[in-house]
Amino acid sequence: MDKPSPDRFEAVIHSISDGVFTVDSEWRITCFNRAAEEITGVSKSEALGRRCYEVIKSNICKDACVIQYTIDTGRPVINLMVYFTDKQGLQIPVSVSTALFRNIRGELIGGVETFRDLRQLEEYRKQVENSYSFEDIISKSNKIRHILDILPTIAVNESSVLIVGETGTGKELFARAIHNLSGRGNKPFVAINCGGFPETLIESELFGYEAGAFTGATKAKPGRFALAEGGSLFLDEIGDLPPLLQVKLLRVLQEKTYEPLGSIRSLKADVRIITATHRNIEAMVVEETFRQDLYYRINVIKLDIPPLRERMEDIPLLIKHFIGRFSSILDKDISGISPDALNILMSYDYPGNVRELENIIEHGCVLCPGSLIRAKDIPDWLRPPSKEISAASSLDEVEKQFIISVLEKNNWKRLAAARELKIHKTTLFRKMKKLNINPPNQARHSKQE
Incomplete structure (x- = not known):
C-alpha cells in the first residue's frame, strides 16, 4: 500500500x-x-x-x-x-x-x-428557548461597555433595577442578562408588557385569580408573580401601569406578598423585580401620573441604554451579527454587505433602534441572491436616488464620514477621538492623512494660502 x-x-x-x-x-x-x-x-x-x-x-x-x-x-x-x-x-x-x-x-x-x-444550532435553540444572554449584547460603544462591566455586579445583588431607553434599544436583552448572571439564573424569567393589556385584565395577569373570582373564571389561574417564583419578573413599559396597579405593585415590593383576585389569603412573592420603560418617568412623577414612592422603589439601580444613533460605531458589528443569524435561519451563505448598502445604513438615524436595524438586515437576507447584501436588497424607503449612492459608495468614504463625525463630537480633539475609536492616536493621524481629513481651522488656512 x-x-x-x-x-x-x-x-x-x-x-x-x-x-x-x-x-x-x-x-x-x-x-x-x-x-x-x-x-x-x-x-x-x-x-x-x-x-x-x-x-x-x-x-x-x-x-x-x-x-x-x-x-x-x-x-x-x-x-x-x-x-x-x-x-x-x-x-x-x-x-x-x-x-x-x-x-x-x-x-x-x-x-x-x-x-x-454551532452558531446555527445555537440560534435555533435561542429561538425556541428565548434565552439570549450577556454574550448576545453586541457593542464596542463606551456607554454600553460600561454597562456590561457593571452588569455582573448588579446581577448578583437583589436590588430592583430600572432600565430606561427608547423602544427597540434592547432593554429586555439587558434584563435577561441580569437574570442569567444572577443567583436566580436557573429559575424562571417571566416578562410582561404592562401596556399590552387592558386595565381590567392587567391585575389578573400579574397576580392571577381564584375560581369564581369573576364571570367565566371556572378554574384558578396563576399570575406572572406565581410563574416567576424564585426567579425574575420583568415588567416592561412600567410607565403604562394604571394608578390602581401602581399601588398594588408598591405593596408587593414593600411587603413581599400579594393576593390573587378572589382570594382571601396572601401569597409570598420570592421574585426579583426588573422594570423598563421608554417614558420619562421623572416627568410623570412631577405630573403625578406615576407614584413617587413606587418610582423610588423600582429605581434602586438605573441603567440608561443609549439609542443606536448615539453609538453608530456599533452598526457594522450588529450588521455582521444579524447577517450571521439570518444566514443560519434562512440556510443561506451570506458573508457580508456591499459598500453602497453599508453607506446607506450608516447614514440612517434609526428611530426604531437595534430592532429596526435587525428587521432591515432580515429583509436584506431574505432578498439577497448571493453572498453580499446589496443596496437593492434593503427596503426601498431607505434607499436615496442612485446618484446619491454612487457619490459615496466606497468603504473609504464611509470610514471618512464616520471618523469626521467622531472628531466633530469631540470638538476635533484627536486624542479624545482616538480613545473613542479605540485606536492609537498615530493610527488616527495616519487615517486622517490617507482620507484627506483636515481640521476646520487647517482647511481655512489652506484656502487663504
Whole structure:
C-alpha cells in the first residue's frame, strides 16, 4: 500500500467541513484548513507558524487548554462546547475535539484540534428557548461597555433595577442578562408588557385569580408573580401601569406578598423585580401620573441604554451579527454587505433602534441572491436616488464620514477621538492623512494660502 503523501493529507483536511488545525510540540500551527479560516475569520497565511493561543482566542485557552488536557491525561476531548472570539470580537459557539500526534517511537510530536461551528444550532435553540444572554449584547460603544462591566455586579445583588431607553434599544436583552448572571439564573424569567393589556385584565395577569373570582373564571389561574417564583419578573413599559396597579405593585415590593383576585389569603412573592420603560418617568412623577414612592422603589439601580444613533460605531458589528443569524435561519451563505448598502445604513438615524436595524438586515437576507447584501436588497424607503449612492459608495468614504463625525463630537480633539475609536492616536493621524481629513481651522488656512 502506498504511503499517504503530505499533499493527500492536505486534500483530506481541506475537504472536511469542520475546522481543523494541527500544532507542533511548541504549540505552533502547522496546518489550518479552509473551514477553520471561514469560522475564525483568520486566513491560513496569518495562522501558520503562530502559536495556537495567539490565533484561536477561546474562553478556555489560558486556564484549561484542551490539547494540554489530552497530553496530561492521555484522554481525548470530544465535543466540548466553548466560545471562540473572532477578529471583530464576536463570540462564536463551537464544539471542540482533540487528539495527539506521535512518531513511530511513540514520542509526542504535536496535536490536532477539530471544531464545529454551532452558531446555527445555537440560534435555533435561542429561538425556541428565548434565552439570549450577556454574550448576545453586541457593542464596542463606551456607554454600553460600561454597562456590561457593571452588569455582573448588579446581577448578583437583589436590588430592583430600572432600565430606561427608547423602544427597540434592547432593554429586555439587558434584563435577561441580569437574570442569567444572577443567583436566580436557573429559575424562571417571566416578562410582561404592562401596556399590552387592558386595565381590567392587567391585575389578573400579574397576580392571577381564584375560581369564581369573576364571570367565566371556572378554574384558578396563576399570575406572572406565581410563574416567576424564585426567579425574575420583568415588567416592561412600567410607565403604562394604571394608578390602581401602581399601588398594588408598591405593596408587593414593600411587603413581599400579594393576593390573587378572589382570594382571601396572601401569597409570598420570592421574585426579583426588573422594570423598563421608554417614558420619562421623572416627568410623570412631577405630573403625578406615576407614584413617587413606587418610582423610588423600582429605581434602586438605573441603567440608561443609549439609542443606536448615539453609538453608530456599533452598526457594522450588529450588521455582521444579524447577517450571521439570518444566514443560519434562512440556510443561506451570506458573508457580508456591499459598500453602497453599508453607506446607506450608516447614514440612517434609526428611530426604531437595534430592532429596526435587525428587521432591515432580515429583509436584506431574505432578498439577497448571493453572498453580499446589496443596496437593492434593503427596503426601498431607505434607499436615496442612485446618484446619491454612487457619490459615496466606497468603504473609504464611509470610514471618512464616520471618523469626521467622531472628531466633530469631540470638538476635533484627536486624542479624545482616538480613545473613542479605540485606536492609537498615530493610527488616527495616519487615517486622517490617507482620507484627506483636515481640521476646520487647517482647511481655512489652506484656502487663504
